[in-house]
Amino acid sequence: MRYLSSLLLVLAAALAIPVTARAQQPSSTVVVLVRHAEKAATPADDPPLTREGEARALALWTTLRYSGVDAAITTNFARTRMTAAPTIAERGITPEVLQARNPNHVQEVVAAIKRYSGHTVLVVGHSNTVPAIIAALGAEQPSNICDETYDDLFIVTLRDGRKPELVHGRYGAPSPVATCASMK
Numbered sequence: 001m002r003y004l005s006s007l008l009l010v011l012a013a014a015l016a017i018p019v020t021a022r023a024q025q026p027s028s029t030v031v032v033l034v035r036h037a038e039k040a041a042t043p044a045d046d047p048p049l050t051r052e053g054e055a056r057a058l059a060l061w062t063t064l065r066y067s068g069v070d071a072a073i074t075t076n077f078a079r080t081r082m083t084a085a086p087t088i089a090e091r092g093i094t095p096e097v098l099q100a101r102n103p104n105h106v107q108e109v110v111a112a113i114k115r116y117s118g119h120t121v122l123v124v125g126h127s128n129t130v131p132a133i134i135a136a137l138g139a140e141q142p143s144n145i146c147d148e149t150y151d152d153l154f155i156v157t158l159r160d161g162r163k164p165e166l167v168h169g170r171y172g173a174p175s176p177v178a179t180c181a182s183m184k
Contacts, residue, residue, distance in 0.1 A: 029158040030120040031113055031137065032069065033130050034060060034171070038081040039152050049082045052173070056150060059172030061086035063153065066121065069093070071116040073123045075100035080124040087122055100125075106132045113137065113158075130154065139166035146180040149151055 037053035037060070049057060064087055072088050072095040074080040081095070088095050097110050106129060113121055113147040125133060127145035128153070135141035139156045151174055 027118060027160045029117050030067070030111065031123060031156040031158065032064060032067065032120065033123045033125065033133060033156065034083065035127050035130050035145055035150060035152060035155040036077070036124055037172075039079045046049050046078050048078050051084070053079070055148070056172040057083045057086050059140050060084075060153075061090055063171040066130045067092075068120045069122045071119050071121040072096070073098060073121060075105075075125060075129075077126075080126070084122060089162045092100045101131070105129060106136050110136045117158075134166060137164055139164040142166075142168060143182060151175045 013122065032055050036049075037056035037066060038050045039053060040047040040050050060083065069087060070090055070093065072084050072091075072093050074084050074095045074097055076097055080100075081097070084095055087093075096112050098105060098112065102108060109125070110131070113123070122131075123133060127147065127149070130145060131142050134154055134156055137156050137158065142152075142154065145152055151170045151172050153169045153171045155169070157167075158167040159165075
């Protein structure tokens with residue numbers, strides 16, 4: 001219960017800052033970045049979400065319900081599209097789908113975000129791309145996302161002439177304490 005209360009306070013603060021800032025400065029862009037939710041083991045080339053992942057995708061929608069998300073970017077993999085699905089369905093958004101294996105993927109995501117200037121954009125990526133996208137947006141790059149971690153929620157607020165602001169929160173069920181031992 002204590003974790004849930006802390007989580008709600010962090011998320012409320014995290015979401016309130018960018019939304020309030022956006023209302024005050026129409027030139028600001030709010031970018032919400034998450035790694036895809038829990039994925040199945042098979043098929044290895046493009047696994048869907050597990051039941052836990054489907055629950056997390058719904059938790060993402062619940063978390064973002066009042067955030068004003070009006071654009072979404074995913075990769076071509078089922079797990080990212082499925083993570084974004086409840087949010088894009090409820091918001092009536094057609095996501096922009098980018099090829100994850102493109103060597104310029106991070107730069108393509110940043111270029112897509114810039115096309116949505118002044119909007120609130122959901123980006124669903126992967127453990128190896130989300131931190132790099134945050135850094136490419138000009139915010140401080142977070143540490144690596146462990147293979148077992150799925151509950152990170154990052155919000156980057158971009159304002160003309162100012163350094164990007166980063167808020168790190170959590171959403172959905174807590175991920176197990178990760179050691180990153182399985183990361184390569």
